[in-house]
Amino acid sequence: MIHYIIQTIAFQLVFLIIYDVFLKKETFFNWNRIYLLSTALLSLILPFVKVDSFKNVVSQNYIVSFPKLAFETQTPIVLDEVVLQGVNTSYDMLWYISAILILGCALALLYFLYRIISIVTLIYKNPKTKQKHIRIVQMLNSSAAFSFFNYVFLGEKIDAQNRESILKHELVHINQKHTLDLLFFELLRIVFWFNPFVYMYQNRTSDLHEFIADSKAVKHNKKQYYENLLSQVFDTKAVSFINPFFKQSLIKKRIIMLQKSKSKQYQLLKYALLIPMVLGMLVYSSCSDESNHVKKQDELNLSQYSYSLKKGEELVGAKKEIHNNYEAFLKNNPEYVAWAQISSDESEITYSVHSKLEEIPEGLTRTEVSSSNGSYLMYTNLHNSNNGRPESGELLNKIDAVKEQIEVQGNISDKEEKGIELLFDMLTLDAESVNQKLIEDVQNFNNAKNKSELHQRISDLFLAVQEQGDMSVEEELSLKTLLTLVSKAGLNSSFYEEVKDRIEIPFAIIDKVPEFPNSKTFASQEESKVFFNNKLNMFVGQNFNTELANTLKLSGVQKISVFFKIGHDGQIKDIKARASHPELEAEAIRVVSMLPTMVPGEQNGKQVTVPYYLPIKFEVK
Template identity: 40%
Template sequence: MLYTIIQIIAFQTLFLLVYDLFLRRETFFNYNRTYLLLTSVLSLVLPFVKFPKLKKITTNDVVIQLPEVFIGTKVPTANEIFIAEQAGIIIEQPQTPIWQSIALFGIALAALIFLFKIGKLYVLKFRNPKRWQGNVLIVKLIKSSAAFSFFNTIFLGERIPERERPIIYKHELVHIKELHTLDLLFFEVLRIILWFNPLLNIYQNRIKELHEYIADAKALKQNGKVEYYQSLLNQVFDVKNVSFTNTFFKKSLIKKRIAMLQKSKSKQRQLIKYTLLLPLVFGMLIYTSTEVRAQVKSVVEQEINSDFSNVESYTPTSIQVKPKVKQNVNQELTDAELIKKYYNELVAMKKNGASFLEIAKYADIGTENSEKYLLSKGEFLKSKAFMQYVVEHMSARKSEKGTLTTEDFQTFEKLTFDKHKTYLDYRAWKKTDEAKEHWESYSRDGVLRLFVKEIGNQSAEEKELFDRLLKQLENDDYEKIIMTDGKSTFVVNDYKSPEQNEVIESIEVPFSVVEEVPTLVECKDLMSNVDRKDCMNQFVNKHVNKNFNTSLADSLSSGRKRIFIQFKIDTLGYVKAIKARGPSKVLEEEAKRVIKTLPQFTPGKQKGKLVVVPYSLPIVFQVAGTNSTETKVSLEELVAQRDRVLKNSSEDNPVVIRLNRQIEAVKKNKSVNDKVDELTKYLKEELNKTQKDSIQLQNIPFSVVKVAPVHPDCKTLTDEEQRKCTTSKVNMHVNKNFNTNLANELDIRGRQEIFIAFTINKEGYVTDVKARAPHKELEAEAIRVIKKLPQFIPGKHDGENVDVPFSIPVTFQVNNTKKN
């Protein structure tokens, strides 16, 4: 609140400075009146207006708020009072802060003064004779020479000479017709609420000054200047000191009024001064939109040691070090109370019309938290609340359909069961080798993960493993490396080794973009490159499934396992440079063995020339649990074994009893698995539904989008011709504008290739331009050229404008002759 008040006073100061320096001496009285009224309102509104897009104009600062330090007695929070009451402890209720008491007292006193002034006016009105003249009530003040107006009432002193009364009447009549009393009452109300703000007195004085100028200017048209001046100078100033009345005789204003009457009319070009308001308001909006207020108190858990000795020999282009921050989330509540609180918030979001995707995003499901090693307490408890919400939502839906059974209740209970009942249990599990192995192996495509004992002090083995990951990152198939020790996180988004900056005679083109993919003889005759890609993928997948020895994974912990394989198909069609990353060395070697058995392929081509094609393949398989013997035996085998025993025995036989128990356990597990499949199906349906309703969130590639973006020179052609024409126009634009002499200036020789990627957004503008080249200056030149492309006709998918990614390779030959 205090910060908002300071902003209001600061904004009013700036508005008044502009008025006094540039506008006050101009004769645009009505414009000035509008300015004062408008800026007084803006000063109250702007502190609460925030435009997130304006935040991009300024640099984003990182603000870390330290823990609170209480001086004196800490005021108990509402949660502390509630918990104490439940425990039977009497705790002192929080008192109203002293500043609130002072503010309320000031408002009450200012309101009493205002009511006193109103009372004085009505006493004058009822104690003095009065008469109506049209819609105006004229009150004759006995033994007074005052003259002022209030709404439609004009107060005239009986001592005012008869010859001057018509002039004064016309003057006060202008105040009534122009509703000047409303202006003064508006500022009077502001003075009551913000009684401590002296700038409102200045505002009110400026507006009263303008009222007199406006009334003088209109009254002067009906009377001569000399006569009007005489009426101003010849009066005895018996003025009622009421701040919200328009007074004809006021000593401090008469000199200014006469000076303004003598001033020549301002020229129209002076109106340009009012445009000063635009940059002033825009600057205030930037300030209010970029202010940072900490919503969650946080402390830095550990400082990062940035001395990565194993990275010094490399030149990563984008490295981020993220300190792990521990959030202080509702420390007064238990885990169970917080889960209930988050669950209620999810239910409230559903009632307010939030989509399933929005609810999942609020619960931090499917966000960047999937890459975190250790979730915060709030994130962990939100995920548990989300699972409870999903299960109860499914239960309600089944109940409405009349398909809810007792077995469903048992299944839902098992689905919501978590071996980490509390956040402390979860943190303890994260310290185990099982958790570390699970985090490394559970990785999405394009992200490599590594857990180390201590960032900045890695062992020789950890450094060697990190070097291997850096080498993998050099290829386009991987986006980044995430390394963590559970406390701090080290992220490498891009990496180039010194060798990569040298000219490479053998060009590599990723499998996803190469014009003619490597393939088999039986796939070579297929019509399209897409069909040949599918044929190649199916063959590799079948080959791995057929030859991979999955029994090698039996020694691993149960759960889903992944092995990432990468290899290259050279210009002769042979497989080389095989790399594998998996949960164990044995599985990595097995993956390499299987890939080495692949046959010779027909090599890939780009622009009619043979090229090396990198290929990546994730292998995913499920390792069954080793602790439960019941799950290893099929239901049919158990039933058959029990029937064989029953032929020569009875139901009371201990062997039969044990077999019956095993059969029941297998049935229950099968039921749970069925319900898990049902839950997965439900989640997919919800997400698919949300994705269909929110197609604007998707990026549709140029080759897939139904209506591709169109270059302005190609809009008269057919759809297929427009695609070819747009691609041709982009190529011509690059050929025409790219500075090929730059390679000579950088002393780069041989064949050079630049990969450029950008997005044509929903408005048709080029955004997110990126380039990969042997030299930074070549990348900068490529980005400069692409940014000069004109506005396109945006692409459409299912009738909606969408963002369309576009990529283009730039290849040129630099002669080997050196410059003199």
């Protein structure tokens, strides 16, 4: 709501600035009337308009289409959303703001009704006459003149000579239904009583009504009309939704406009300014909805995880604490990655956290940082300073590059499959033996012409292995994990046991999904999934501490995203959660960790790890 109000006020400010600077002094009164009415309405509608093509989208270079074989946690089984109900008996600031807004609307409505009653009272208490489609109300002991719908109110003190020109003026208001314009802004004043621009819109529209009526009525007797404007006693009551003939603050403007030469037709081009303004507002409203707003706030808070280290500086004190928070955040939030950027003179390195969707600067290469309690992705610009040998992490990048390319293209050609087989043979080769045929086959593979992208990446991997020599334990396990998923041997490979803890099989291809212990036999995977969903939903609902709504003074809908895995041994592991409050994350992790040991999933007769994503919606009343 607050975001909508801010957008509405901002749009009205821009529209009014354009009007005052470019259009206000022109004599295109009816065009100006249309401009004010249409832009006031547009300012209310545009915040709701979301044009998908205007949204900031990720470049297609960073969007991949996942094949049936997926890796790690990119395609977890998405469980049905768990809906929790909670009650918060305390009041927050938003409640007080809402109460003030509603109270202001109520008072504005009462004031509007009071003025309507005042007009109706004038109609019934004063003598009336009818002329064609209008009714003339003669106000006793008054020199005021104004109109309201089909009623013209004329003070009895106005002499007969002036009544005719005033009546012609008021007839223009009636015929062009100016009262509807003013009532439209009056309704806006009730809802947006706190918005000064609504009052400015109404004042400018009221002025235009007088200019329009003057331009029509002055044609009959210009001299007499000027005398009427200059000689009357200005005692009209200040009612914002009537069209008063005598209004002291407006007389000077009306005389100036009556004497002003008509604007040239080419000046109409100024109204074309509305087109880029509306387009710009559409782009803004399309890209700044509530959800995006929250995301931007989250991204702004990422600065708390940034720090820099000088060359040779030890990681101690406050920087050590930031580093610990930085690693904990990355391990629990897989949608974010780290950037490690070395300065050009290599005197300092800066660490920061960024969304995966953010464009990665040129020169940064991907690597995985692993430890006993989790891992995360990092992009670095480490320079090659090992006398021609690949740097630490470069071989892992080559392995990841092969894996990513397979994900992108979704299939493997015969030539590319040959490269995978050679990698497999290389890993299974006895370290002490020399296989001349394997060496020749690898050389022929690397020297082939017209290589595909995957062929080239496999060749780069062979060269990196050759240059580096021995692989580290992490590099060897990473390559074995890749080959277990894409080689013909697959889960039946000789090194499956070494990497089974690292392999995760998504729902799309798994033979048998995990199950709760003692579950009955199901006819299909889908039935098994539905049963699993329902039982997990019930488990979370029974064990989640909904009293946190009161403790944390929550309101509205709280979204909690939970990622976890059911290991090849049926154990629940690698639980990660993301929510607006750390306490909600901790509670979600606590509840999921209470799940019993499951019957593990199976693929090709092997028990495997299966990743899951569990969305929780915590509705707080």
